[in-house]
Amino acid sequence: MTAEPARATSIDGKAFAAGLVDRVAAAASRLEGAHGVKPGLAVVIVGEDPASQIYVRNKGETTQRAGMRSDTHRLPDTTSQEDLLLLIAALNADAGIHGILVQLPLPAHIDSSAVLDAISPDKDVDGFHVVNAGRLAVGLPGLVPCTPLGCLMLLKAELGDLTGLNAVVVGRSNIVGKPMAQLLLGESCTVTIAHSRTKDLPALCRAADILVAAVGRPEMVRGDWVKPGATVIDVGINRVPSKDPVKAAEGKTRVVGDVAFDEAAAVAGRITPVPRGVGPMTIACLLANTYTAACRSVGVEPESLDASI
Ligand SMILES: Nc1nc(=O)c2c([nH]1)NC[C@@H]1CN(c3ccc(C(=O)N[C@@H](CCC(=O)O)C(=O)O)cc3)C=[N+]21
Numbered sequence: 019m020t021a022e023p024a025r026a027t028s029i030d031g032k033a034f035a036a037g038l039v040d041r042v043a044a045a046a047s048r049l050e051g052a053h054g055v056k057p058g059l060a061v062v063i064v065g066e067d068p069a070s071q072i073y074v075r076n077k078g079e080t081t082q083r084a085g086m087r088s089d090t091h092r093l094p095d096t097t098s099q100e101d102l103l104l105l106i107a108a109l110n111a112d113a114g115i116h117g118i119l120v121q122l123p124l125p126a127h128i129d130s131s132a133v134l135d136a137i138s139p140d141k142d143v144d145g146f147h148v149v150n151a152g153r154l155a156v157g158l159p160g161l162v163p164c165t166p167l168g169c170l171m172l173l174k175a176e177l178g179d180l181t182g183l184n185a186v187v188v189g190r191s192n193i194v195g196k197p198m199a200q201l202l203l204g205e206s207c208t209v210t211i212a213h214s215r216t217k218d219l220p221a222l223c224r225a226a227d228i229l230v231a232a233v234g235r236p237e238m239v240r241g242d243w244v245k246p247g248a249t250v251i252d253v254g255i256n257r258v259p260s261k262d263p264v265k266a267a268e269g270k271t272r273v274v275g276d277v278a279f280d281e282a283a284a285v286a287g288r289i290t291p292v293p294r295g296v297g298p299m300t301i302a303c304l305l306a307n308t309y310t311a312a313c314r315s316v317g318v319e320p321e322s323l324d325a326s327i
Pocket of ligand 1 (some may be wrong): 069070121143255293297298
């Protein structure tokens with residue numbers, strides 16, 4: 019008789035995110051009670067990108083659950099950069115708005131970095147402003163990008179102290195890979211950032227106690243890239259054709275990560291699924307950042323939002 023293959027614990031990001039949203043809601047209501055400030059988030063969407071639509075739908079529901087103000091500004095894809103910058107200037111000046119998020123991608127005629135850098139760094143709840151990237155790099159308090167922040171919260175909740183662990187981050191984007199590496203370095207991990215030009219990527223990944231996949235390529239990380247017992251964080255959200263050929267022919271899709279889940283789960287100690295892994299944490303951290311920004315706007319130290327279980 020052969021033994022069943024060991025199977026990793028699947029990290030329930032959706033449940034963890036629900037707990038975080040509850041803690042944000044409680045902290046936000048105490049802030050409102052004590053200081054009369056209700057955290058307010060403004061989301062700006064230009065055009066009709068489908069990935070952004072999913073995100074906005076989930077975010078709207080979650081923000082309501084947290085009892086926070088949420089304004090959505092839907093602009094046509096013909097909007098000029100000048101008009102978008104005027105809206106951002108108005109939101110920067112609006113004392114009832116503590117967080118501003120401009121959905122990416124923006125239409126090609128708009129210079130994204132000019133738009134992101136027009137957002138006040140103290141309202142930049144995406145953490146994409148160059149000032150917040152700089153604060154993270156030098157260890158100053160700022161606003162940290164939501165996806166890597168959510169990944170770090172899951173890692174700390176699962177593993178506790180991360181000191182000395184080998185972390186490999188696959189992907190070097192400004193939105194996930196680079197800030198993820200900075201956060202792990204801040205936890206005293208030994209961090210390697212890998213990318214499409216990295217030599218012998220599978221062997222490098224096999225040395226990782228913490229493996230973060232953020233490349234946007236469906237199921238690229240295979241089971242034999244994973245060190246036995248490692249913790250695997252899958253940031254990818256990729257739409258691929260349905261497994262059933264009839265449904266695929268009808269254009270039906272399913273969502274997969276950057277990790278081949280079943281293979282990796284047979285080797286890893288812990289692994290985040292897709293969906294219901296990192297994605298819901300991104301949204302919960304957006305609310306956490308909005309709460310943090312609202313506290314700082316009135317000079318109040320934000321309460322800890324870490325899980326106390
Ligand atoms: N300025 C800006 N900031 C963003 O953070 C940003 C953005 N623009 N543009 C679009 C992408 C996409 N994104 C998602 C976040 C959570 C889920 C999410 O919660 N997904 C669920 C459902 C996935 C599904 O079933 O499709 C899950 O993973 O369980 C999805 C997508 C944030 N984005």
